[in-house]
Amino acid sequence: MKRAIVLVLALVLLSANSSAFAFVDQITVTPATPNANDPITISFRSGVCDGAITPTVWELAGTGQARDLIVNGLSDLEPLFCTLGTGTTSITIGALPPGDYVIVINFRDIFDGLGGIPNPVGSAQFTVGQAQPIPTLNLLGLGMIAVPLLGVVAFGRRRIPAAEFTNPLVERNQTK
Helix, strand or coil: HHHHHHHHHHHHHHHHHHHCCEEEEEEEECCCCCCCCCCEEEEEEEEEEECCCCCCCEEEEECCEEEEEEEEECCCHHHHCCCCCCCCEEEECCCCCCCCEEEEEEECCCCCCCCEEEEEEEEEEEECCCCCCCCCCHHHHHHHHHHHHHHHHHHHHHHCCHHHHHCCCHHHHHCC
16 A cells, blocks of 8 residues: 555656656747848757757748747657757748737647647747838939049040041941
């Protein structure tokens, strides 16, 4: 009887502690304040029982402000079968239009026997700002480029004799 109580108590403690082995934290968005043309990278640290499978296979699902980042990975709550180390996964999702976004990270455990149903493990909120304008030349900048170019052309034409500028097509037409 005493042995059965110890066994049950050990199983209860083991199952209560198993969730501490699985974690996803330190979700970051790079750049911290992205603009509409900036490629956005989502990074997260995971380990022991939760983690992305390398090479990372992912998809971004959803439209509007709520998006799901579905990553092929493992999500196991049984500490005896946890085979993943601790590591950081970075996924470049590309540029998004301006607005406020919530990205929910989901692990799709392809080995769970359930067909890989995505399991949410964390989320990140961020705002994408307007695209920055591309700098162009104003009239002063155009003049600063055009005047030296015109000077080089004018100086170069004066130094080359005019006989070298004859057009061979014109000469052929005159001889016929």
